[in-house]
Amino acid sequence: MDEALLRRLQLCPDLPTLPTVAMKVVELGRDPEAGVPEVAEVVALDPALAAKLLRIANSPLYAQRRKVDNLRQALMLLGLNSALTLALSFSLVGAFGAPAGSGMDYRRYWQRCLLCGMASRVIGRRAGVRRYDDLFLAGLLQDIGMLVLDAVASEAYTRVIAWGMEHELLIASEHEEFNCDHAEVGAWMLEQWGMPDSLVRAVRLSHARTRDDISGAHDEVLGIACITLAGWLADIWLSDTDDPGLTFRIGELAQQLLGFDAATVHELIDEIGAQTPEMSALFEVELVDPQRVRAVLDHAREVLLVRNLQIIHEAAEARLQAEQMAVRARLLEERTRRDGLTGAFNRAYLEETLAREFRLAEDGGWPLSVAFIDLDYFKKVNDTWGHQAGDEVLREVVNRLMSQARYSDVVARYGGEEFVIVLPGIRRDSARMMLERLRADVANRPINLPSGEAINVTISVGLATHNEGAVYADAETLVRNADRAVYDAKRNGRNRVEVYADS
Ligand SMILES: Nc1nc2c(ncn2[C@@H]2O[C@H](COP(=O)(O)OP(=O)(O)OP(=O)(O)O)[C@@H](O)[C@H]2O)c(=O)[nH]1
Numbered sequence: 037m038d039e040a041l042l043r044r045l046q047l048c049p050d051l052p053t054l055p056t057v058a059m060k061v062v063e064l065g066r067d068p069e070a071g072v073p074e075v076a077e078v079v080a081l082d083p084a085l086a087a088k089l090l091r092i093a094n095s096p097l098y099a100q101r102r103k104v105d106n107l108r109q110a111l112m113l114l115g116l117n118s119a120l121t122l123a124l125s126f127s128l129v130g131a132f133g134a135p136a137g138s139g140m141d142y143r144r145y146w147q148r149c150l151l152c153g154m155a156s157r158v159i160g161r162r163a164g165v166r167r168y169d170d171l172f173l174a175g176l177l178q179d180i181g182m183l184v185l186d187a188v189a190s191e192a193y194t195r196v197i198a199w200g201m202e203h204e205l206l207i208a209s210e211h212e213e214f215n216c217d218h219a220e221v222g223a224w225m226l227e228q229w230g231m232p233d234s235l236v237r238a239v240r241l242s243h244a245r246t247r248d249d250i251s252g253a254h255d256e257v258l259g260i261a262c263i264t265l266a267g268w269l270a271d272i273w274l275s276d277t278d279d280p281g282l283t284f285r286i287g288e289l290a291q292q293l294l295g296f297d298a299a300t301v302h303e304l305i306d307e308i309g310a311q312t313p314e315m316s317a318l319f320e321v322e323l324v325d326p327q328r329v330r331a332v333l334d335h336a337r338e339v340l341l342v343r344n345l346q347i348i349h350e351a352a353e354a355r356l357q358a359e360q361m362a363v364r365a366r367l368l369e370e371r372t373r374r375d376g377l378t379g380a381f382n383r384a385y386l387e388e389t390l391a392r393e394f395r396l397a398e399d400g401g402w403p404l405s406v407a408f409i410d411l412d413y414f415k416k417v418n419d420t421w422g423h424q425a426g427d428e429v430l431r432e433v434v435n436r437l438m439s440q441a442r443y444s445d446v447v448a449r450y451g452g453e454e455f456v457i458v459l460p461g462i463r464r465d466s467a468r469m470m471l472e473r474l475r476a477d478v479a480n481r482p483i484n485l486p487s488g489e490a491i492n493v494t495i496s497v498g499l500a501t502h503n504e505g506a507v508y509a510d511a512e513t514l515v516r517n518a519d520r521a522v523y524d525a526k527r528n529g530r531n532r533v534e535v536y537a538d539s
Pocket residue numbers: 377410411412413414415416418422423424425426427430451452453526530
């Protein structure tokens with residue numbers, strides 16, 4: 037803590053002091069020998085306190101099956117530790133009045149403290165904290181530093197509060213004014229009061245934002261995470277208007293600190309809302325306007341559950357759209373490579389592929405076969421059956437070429453009724469066999485036209501292979517030689533495969 041502030045605190049005559057009963061309760065808490073009779077004796081000094089303990093032991097919050105009608109039974113049923121915690125809480129709430137010149141709203145302050153205490157206990161039980169009842173006091177006292185700062189420097193603290201009671205803002209302006217925040221000051225005050233170390237630590241760390249900010253044993257870390265979240269939840273109940281930003285932030289923090297999902301946070305808010313009337317009566321502090329309970333719950337449901345689903349839905353939509361756009365982009369790119377009529381690759385893509393495969397074959401020293409395919413007497417098909425029938429024949433021939441080719445082979449339309457197949461890494465003999473199969477497939481199966489007629493067509497095929505016997509200068513020469521072999525096929529009677537004969 038800042039040295040100057042510490043000195044000021046040490047010298048301040050007006051620091052909040054513990055009420056007598058509270059001091060005795062703290063002492064009892066430290067005494068391992070203290071049992072029910074000793075605690076009952078202290079509590080009995082304050083009849084109002086005794087009545088409250090009896091009432092709480094019979095309240096649904098501590099759900100007992102039996103009716104409890106004397107203080108000793110109440111202490112036993114609550115458990116000594118919880119009873120001490122509650123006794124302390126009862127004697128503290130409202131015990132410190134506003135100093136002269138204070139600008140702080142003390143009623144609101146205690147409302148928030150009580151809500152924090154309740155929320156800490158509710159969250160702690162849900163999170164599986166073993167002694168979750170103890171969290172009530174830690175939650176209740178987490179902002180005690182605000183009272184201390186207000187007592188020691190009312191004027192400055194009034195300036196701080198003028199910025200607003202919204203907690204994040206408050207912490208930031210405290211740092212500006214005092215070089216520390218009320219969590220540190222509160223922890224110091226609790227130390228002076230002789231409160232247990234665990235409580236001091238919980239208050240000191242109550243402004244943690246993630247689990248990593250909190251160190252300690254598992255149960256302690258869990259407890260502090262609950263108290264931290266409780267502070268935020270208390271604000272939901274106190275703000276006059278529904279702030280979706282705050283509710284959303286709570287959802288995020290609950291996830292980060294305790295791994296709670298939106299539905300769990302909503303249930304917690306519901307549970308806190310249900311407990312407020314009982315707590316208001318016990319502590320004689322009106323916590324929340326009953327009408328507001330419904331409104332807060334409805335708002336939380338909308339933000340945490342409905343909007344959460346909406347966001348998940350929107351994210352899924354966005355992902356789907358991105359995927360669809362990527363698919364569309366791929367399709368468009370593919371389309372720029374394809375021939376519109378037949379679906380074979382177009383001439384531009386063929387040139388590109390030939391140049392690339394020729395280079396790769398050069399580098400790798402493997403064969404590159406190229407087949408040139410020309411439909412026989414195609415003019416006659418057009419003349420006899422019409423241009424549309426001719427188109428259909430071209431499409432069907434390409435289908436057959438593609439179904440015979442392998443995935444790595446490129447079937448392209450060279451122009452008109454001429455096609456080229458690039459066969460990377462395929463030796464001449466294998467290429468010839470494959471082309472022979474292809475030729476037979478076209479020749480042996482008539483092509484059915486949509487009109488119902490069937491046409492017999494044949495193809496003439498020329499093959500040239502680079503890096504096998506012959507080595508060609510470039511891809512153009514390779515294609516030209518395959519084309520020359522087609523001439524041979526035509527000359528030799530069509531419906532044939534001819535291999536370019538090297539001189
Ligand atoms: N239906 C249709 N016909 C086309 C297309 N492109 C070119 N052709 C026709 O294909 C025919 C090619 O005829 P030719 O070059 O004389 O050769 P052929 O009749 O196949 O005779 P050979 O090659 O000697 O067996 C022409 O009639 C062109 O009009 C096209 O996209 N669709």
